[in-house]
Amino acid sequence: MIRYLYADELHRHERLARSMFRDRASQFAERLKWPVKVDLHGEERDQYDLLNPLYVIWERPDGLHGGSMRFLPTTGRTMTGEHFLHLTDGVHIQSPLIWECTRFCLSDEAGPRIAAALMQAGSELMRGHGIEHFLGVFDAPMERVYRAIGASPDVLGSAGRGRARTSVGLWAYTPEAKAKLIARSGISQELMRLWYVRSFGRAESAKSAVA
Amino acid sequence: MIAILEALEQASDLAELQALSERMRDYFGVDHLVYHWVSGTGEQYGCGTYDPAWVARYLEKDYLRIDPVVQSCYQRFHPVDWKQLNWSGKPVRDFQRDAMDHGVGNQGFTVPVRGPSGQFAIFTVSHSCDDCTWHAFIENNRRELILAAHYFNQKALEFEPDRAPDAAMHLSPREVDAMTFLAMGYSRAQVADTLSISEHTLRVYIESARHKLGAANTTHAVARSLQQGLIIV
The missing domain is CATH 3.30.450.80 (Transcription factor LuxR-like, autoinducer-binding domain)
Incomplete structure (x- = not known):
């Protein structure tokens, strides 16, 4: 299932959170060889995890992390604004309608269905919070994953070669993209909506939801 | 507004x-x-x-x-x-x-x-x-x-006491280019073409400039850039 959790809520899901940070270490430090910090417990965290970001996490049936991504508003501090300006033509992208998505991570066993479910959860965030674009930092292997699930971003810029290539891209919400993700994840819109409501509460009254 | x-x-x-x-x-x-x-x-x-x-x-x-x-x-x-x-x-x-x-x-x-x-x-x-x-x-x-x-x-x-005077409004050269071409009456497609970026990317650059300028929409953002001398046409 999908959980939407702010960093200050992670302590209530300790096993899930620890497995997320461990999977991040194995993806970013071991597989991609990014110069990230891994602590004594084998968990990867950076300075942006300290800004109380919002995590979207796929929780497996056994309660462990299957995949995740991390969101921050672009009106505050962001990784793209502080480290990747050379990939956005020097434009410091800032808007309350654009959120930054970083550390998209999949556990070793996770396949394209989970990647699609995460992106579908992202589109649910856009719909629910009035966000028009996500600005993301990702690597070459993730680029292939996005292509495979029909959710390729618009790439603003890239640096590096082969697996080490890092890019900044944009995702917009479109009904077509969402339909593709639903087909790929096998998760109905209703179920995704239920998970969203479980985290953020229900705004629609019963009447208007039907209308 | x-x-x-x-x-x-x-x-x-x-x-x-x-x-x-x-x-x-x-x-x-x-x-x-x-x-x-x-x-x-x-x-x-x-x-x-x-x-x-x-x-x-x-x-x-x-x-x-x-x-x-x-x-x-x-x-x-x-x-x-x-x-x-x-x-x-x-x-x-x-x-x-x-x-x-x-x-x-x-x-x-x-x-x-x-x-x-x-x-x-x-x-x-x-x-x-x-x-x-x-x-x-x-x-x-x-x-x-x-x-x-x-x-x-x-x-x-x-109103923040120790704020740097020019910290709030800084448009990058790319944003300045986008605003300038829009002020010159280029269509979005023409601006995107001139800057060799997708229209999608252009939309985000414009949105980012709009936010920094505290403008209500693109036209207003262009007007503000002109008023404040950030662009010259």
Whole structure:
């Protein structure tokens, strides 16, 4: 299932959170060889995890992390604004309608269905919070994953070669993209909506939801 | 809205912000509008249209501790409809009744704002109406309410004591190029073509420039860039 959790809520899901940070270490430090910090417990965290970001996490049936991504508003501090300006033509992208998505991570066993479910959860965030674009930092292997699930971003810029290539891209919400993700994840819109409501509460009254 | 933003741009003290919160409330056609911020150094300011008796009561009762709006928006960055919050428990229900008795309204929508270096604010509109009416209002106005929260916040950031004078408005050369070509009457497709970027990317560059300029839309952003001498045509 999908959980939407702010960093200050992670302590209530300790096993899930620890497995997320461990999977991040194995993806970013071991597989991609990014110069990230891994602590004594084998968990990867950076300075942006300290800004109380919002995590979207796929929780497996056994309660462990299957995949995740991390969101921050672009009106505050962001990784793209502080480290990747050379990939956005020097434009410091800032808007309350654009959120930054970083550390998209999949556990070793996770396949394209989970990647699609995460992106579908992202589109649910856009719909629910009035966000028009996500600005993301990702690597070459993730680029292939996005292509495979029909959710390729618009790439603003890239640096590096082969697996080490890092890019900044944009995702917009479109009904077509969402339909593709639903087909790929096998998760109905209703179920995704239920998970969203479980985290953020229900705004629609019963009447208007039907209308 | 553009007239309000022009006045907001000129505002230089809290009294003017107060007057603008009243104008913006009338623009949205709601009972109340409140903007409250905590600066990077921990100082608090506010403006808005709540009955002063309610503000005094809120402070006296120390409602900050139990107010579900504050509790759920602090450290968050997604906007909330008050119906999404947890209003259960006797102290919270008593607080809600007290708020309604003071004319706050049974409906509300709050936008938390997270600025640079620890600055934080919340922007709220509240109203008395049924759920369907409110839901329709939010669906139609969500985008503009989110932008309004940030217009106020950009002004508030100017009031920060140790703010660098030119920190707020800095357009990168690419944003300047995009604004310049738009001012010259190029279509979006022509601008994207000239800059060798996709229209999608151009949209985001324009949106980012619009935000930095505190403008209501693209045309307004172009006008502001010209006024402030950021671009020359």
